[in-house]
Amino acid sequence: MIRVAIVGAAGRMGRMLVTGVMLDPELALSGALEYSGCPLLGQDAGVVAGQSAAGVRITDKIEDFIANTDAVIDFSSQASTMELAPRLAAAGVNIAIGTTGLTDGDKAALRSLTAAGAKIVQAPNMSIGVNLLFALCAKVAPLLGEDYDIEVVEMHHNKKKDAPSGTAERLGEILAKARGLDYGHDTRHGRVGMVGARSKGEIGMHALRGGDVVGDHTVIFAAEGERVELTHKASSRETFAKGALRAVKFLATAKAGLYDMQDVLGLKDF
Numbered sequence: 001m002i003r004v005a006i007v008g009a010a011g012r013m014g015r016m017l018v019t020g021v022m023l024d025p026e027l028a029l030s031g032a033l034e035y036s037g038c039p040l041l042g043q044d045a046g047v048v049a050g051q052s053a054a055g056v057r058i059t060d061k062i063e064d065f066i067a068n069t070d071a072v073i074d075f076s077s078q079a080s081t082m083e084l085a086p087r088l089a090a091a092g093v094n095i096a097i098g099t100t101g102l103t104d105g106d107k108a109a110l111r112s113l114t115a116a117g118a119k120i121v122q123a124p125n126m127s128i129g130v131n132l133l134f135a136l137c138a139k140v141a142p143l144l145g146e147d148y149d150i151e152v153v154e155m156h157h158n159k160k161k162d163a164p165s166g167t168a169e170r171l172g173e174i175l176a177k178a179r180g181l182d183y184g185h186d187t188r189h190g191r192v193g194m195v196g197a198r199s200k201g202e203i204g205m206h207a208l209r210g211g212d213v214v215g216d217h218t219v220i221f222a223a224e225g226e227r228v229e230l231t232h233k234a235s236s237r238e239t240f241a242k243g244a245l246r247a248v249k250f251l252a253t254a255k256a257g258l259y260d261m262q263d264v265l266g267l268k269d270f
C-alpha cells in the first residue's frame with residue numbers, strides 16, 4: 001500500500017486526486033494540504049471531494065502527515081510547489097508534480113534535489129493522450145520539415161492562471177528542438193500590430209481562455225496547399241488524475257531521479 005498525500009486538496013485537481021486515491025486499492029490517503037487561511041481547513045478531504053469521509057482532515061502543516069506518507073501529489077501553485085519540494089525531499093517522500101508555471105530555474109532546483117536522492121515526476125500534463133502527442137510531434141516535425149510553419153493553439157477554462165499552458169510550453173520546446181530552434185527566443189506569443197510576414201524560424205503560440213474547457217491543444221503544421229493538425233482534447237480532469245496515480249506507483253520502485261510522464265508511460269523510445 002502506498003500512502004499518498006495531496007497538495008492543493010481542495011482545488012479542481014485536488015478533489016479529483018483525493019477521489020482517485022480513495023478509490024484505488026493500491027493507495028491510501030494519508031494527508032491533504034491547503035494554504036493557511038483556507039476556509040476548508042479541518043474539513044474531511046473525502047467529503048470536500050464529494051466522497052464518503054476519508055478520515056483525513058485538510059491541514060496547512062505537512063508535519064501533520066509527512067511521517068506517515070510515502071508520496072505526495074502536488075497540483076497547487078508554482079510558489080507552493082517550489083517551497084514544499086525541498087522539505088518533502090529531505091523527509092524522503094516521493095513527489096509527483098503536476099503544477100504548471102514552473103521556470104527553468106525551478107526545474108533545475110528540482111533536479112538538484114534528485115542529485116541528493118529525491119525521486120520526482122514533474123509533468124505539465126499527465127494524460128496518456130497528451131504524452132502521445134508529445135512523442136508524435138517529436139517525430140512529425142522533422143519529417144515535415146521547414147516548409148511547414150508550426151503554430152500551437154491551446155484553450156482552457158476561464159479560471160486558469162498561467163499562459164500559455166504548461167502543456168503548450170512543452171509542445172513548443174519539443175517542436176523547437178526538432179527544428180533546431182530555441183524555444184525562449186524563437187516563440188511568437190500571439191501576434192498584434194504590423195509584425196510583418198511570418199519567418200521560417202518561428203513557432204507561433206496562442207492561448208485561448210473561456211468557459212469550462214478542461215484542456216485543448218492543437219499543433220498546426222501549415223504549408224503551401226495543405227496543413228496537418230494534431231489535436232488533443234481533454235473532456236475530464238480524471239485523465240490527469242489517473243496519470244498522477246500512475247506516477248506515484250512508478251516512483252515507488254524507481255531510482256533517485258527527475259522523471260516525466262514519458263518515463264512513467266514508457267514512451268521514451270516511441
Ligand SMILES: NC(=O)c1ccc[n+]([C@@H]2O[C@H](COP(=O)([O-])OP(=O)(O)OC[C@H]3O[C@@H](n4cnc5c(N)ncnc54)[C@H](O)[C@@H]3O)[C@@H](O)[C@H]2O)c1
Pocket residue numbers: 007008009010011012013014033034035036038075076077078080097098099100101123124125126127162166240
Ligand atoms: N499536470 C497536469 O496534468 C495538470 C492538469 C491540470 C492542472 N494542472 C495544473 O495544476 C495546478 C492546479 O490546477 P487546478 O485547476 O486544480 O487549480 P485550483 O486553483 O483549482 O487548485 C489549486 C489548489 O492549490 C491550493 N494551494 C495554493 N497554495 C497552496 C499552498 N501553499 N499549500 C497548499 N495548497 C495550496 C489552492 O488553494 C487550490 O485549492 C495548476 O498549475 C494547473 O495548471 C496540471
Ligand SMILES: O=C(O)C1=N[C@H](C(=O)O)CCC1
Pocket residue numbers: 100124125156160161164165166167168214215
Ligand atoms: O486546468 C489547467 O490548469 C490545466 N493545466 C495544464 C497545463 O497548463 O498544461 C494541463 C491541462 C489543464
